[in-house]
Amino acid sequence: MASLNPLAPSFSPSKLTTSVHSQHHSPGAGIPGPSAHGSCTQNNLSAPAHRITPLTQSFIRLSFLNVCSLRNKVAEVADILQQHNFDIFGVAETWLDSTTSDSDIDIPGYCVIRHDRPVRRGGGVCFYFRSGLQVKPRPELSDDNIESSWIEVKGRRRRQLVGCFYRPPDEPILYWQNFEEQLHRAFVDNPSITVIGNFNVNVSTPYPPCPIARKFLELCNCYGLTNHVHAPTRISPACPSGTTIHLILSASQDISECHVLPLTISDHFEIEANLHLQVSRSVSPQEVERVRAQRNTRSVKLCEFRRDVSSAGLDDFTNTRDVDTMWASWHTKFLAVVDKHAPIRYVSSNRKSHPPWSDRELHKLNQRKSQLHRRWLRDKGNQNLHVQFKQARSSARNAYRRKRNDFFRAQCAASSQNPRKLWNVINSVTNRKRNNRTCLESAVANYIFGQAIPSLRAIIRHLESKYPEEQEKAHMVDELS
Template structure:
């Protein structure tokens, strides 16, 4: 498990360089102090993808703040109950018996007055709580702003203040080992101090601890180290889509026209299952599928940037080992080239996004997701219950969304049965193939498909070939007075609105249902709007008053 630590002194202004280092060198864990972040800056702005970000931002004043980012393929869990120190973050990584690692990041502001003693008491209490935790492997990393300590001898110097002496006593009493042996911040006169510390109880837990090659403009030195523990990787789900660029459209259309759809069953669910199975079998024959590559880096970081950053890292390591000035000159040259290349690549990407906005708006909105929060937060809270377990999160979302729905029994639906005569009933409505064809051709192929996985582009391109068989299903649905059960399924996504992402009441609900209930609604309202309005007026919006929502119905 490789780790990267840095006091960034404003992460917001250094995100581009930080992303280049993190994604190029593929660190497992990122630890940052003095992040200078606030609630207006989303996690995706710092690291667009591939990492779960845990933050503890300073509130009220500028500066401070800490964060820990863990790769998504590593299981992790935040321990908020252990974060007793104001600017601290505690995360358990690789939760396995005997192999769990409790990582803590701390920022102690440079306070040396009487308030500093109170701060030191809180820091001592924090260290005690970490030490007493049941997890065996524990590491504390951070900027402690205690320069007058001789860490070679693990004791304070003659000119040390009370705070340095107090911290040395705490470290010795807790049997802590401080592993950093090089200056992490230099003064104007060229002298350096060890302000950033790596503290642990077992000195064998950290391996290959060294000075990082690039501080990305910070006045502190980066620290890299590895933890020699075999980690269990969480497999990321693979997403498979149709490759329409290699589709045999003519062969597909001929196969759809000549196929016998077997739509004689009276059960609407059986009808739909037969139709859906036949369609998928035919489409798979004429349109190949591809696996979508999961984007685990910023979109402008390509192989050219990754290669030059790795070369810079190798030159730095050789210089630190040998002290050869040639490696130093090579490192400086590569550092200059990498900064220029990163800046140019990002600018080129932004220009491409701008120029392709009209022809490919999806690319713009994909980039927009980087700049704005849209993901489900790692931890959520509802009714004083906080969880980061996916199944429990889904349960909390379900309880909240259900709580803001109106009770259907409060509606007076007697008016529907009053108008339900022989000439104005569902059984008297019949769709024609032309009605279905018009709806299919009006589809937006850029919209996402629902749980059935049938793309809108496929339905639009094969509108004529599918309209006749779909007409049979739609008319059967009307005559039986029921819709297929599969049409009631939808992908429900919480959409963050404002406030903290941890609170469910700051989210609204967005449905992505299958195409076919939308067709049914669109086709019926087009031709029979006066009748169907009586059925859908009360059922379209079932949310509580003053609670904002989206719906695709």
């Protein structure tokens, strides 16, 4: 009996902090199972339903980034989504076309909706949204005159339209007329609108001297949309002080905690915010493990606690002689007092996961980059600090890619004798599913990792003899060689 912790929320010895929905506990042991969303009972201990269910959240984590070619940066985008746990992620300048399938840019745990530029190269927008969210694509709200994409997020009490836009710098003045028509079409359908995107219009000052920027903000105000991004979102040699061209437009009460985050995968900065919309979504086991139960001991008044313990009758064992019954009676009475003064609350640990190739060197490079960026933001006229920040950003980007490549090379070398593991590594690098792999890619991969075909000429002969449909691609390889 002396070894048991009386402050634990169950009879078994445990710490003050216990994990909810843990696989090591069963519902009968005092921890609710995955299907117990309504209440939590732990030896006569109950808690409100909203404290224990991680399936309901009062806001959506929203983000936007101009990536400048998504195809070769899918791994970096996947790392951002994993580290920051975004629910909706808008991307501009995807540079995708009909030759790129959705499986080429697939990220596990997320669905993708894209709108490619129909004619010339570049441009394009897309959405990544968590697969557990109830999202409906709204292609009827978009048109070919503007690079945009719309989705509708279903909340518990309302629906929210979210649009992602990209406006090229050389777009004519006719763009704003088309933008107003599209905005009006969305507003008639649903007044709850949030717009994110890169409009290439600098709105960094309260009253922009640019007439286009002033007209743009007045147009947004007509529909009740307010810009929530006020820090520079891109630094360029032409404007070392920074320009605010990436915007989050929504009603003032719908957005909170808007931040600008400098990243290393693009010369554009990432913007993020919380969109206030109560939604229900499925939660992965990793997220459930991060929800913890702990007692709130900050507001305990020791004098009142001692008085209640003394008057609780903890030493009254007149009705029984059984040791287990006596312990259960004492434990129940004592927990009733503890629950009154230090109730249980359920919180998230907010632990950010890092990629497996992250180490101390990469952490120091990112710290150095962040320090120089903060110093340069305080003194934007200092060109020396600007140059040092760009060098540190390049060093961090190159180190990240080098360590990532070394990690996958080591994984391939370790799996060289196991084809199944090897293909899992290849698919994780290329973000392609097994059934979308072409014969040419299989042959080239086999050649690279030394599994079957010894030379590039052998690849060509192998394709011509076994896969007639790939002869054209094989001749292309022959010309390149």
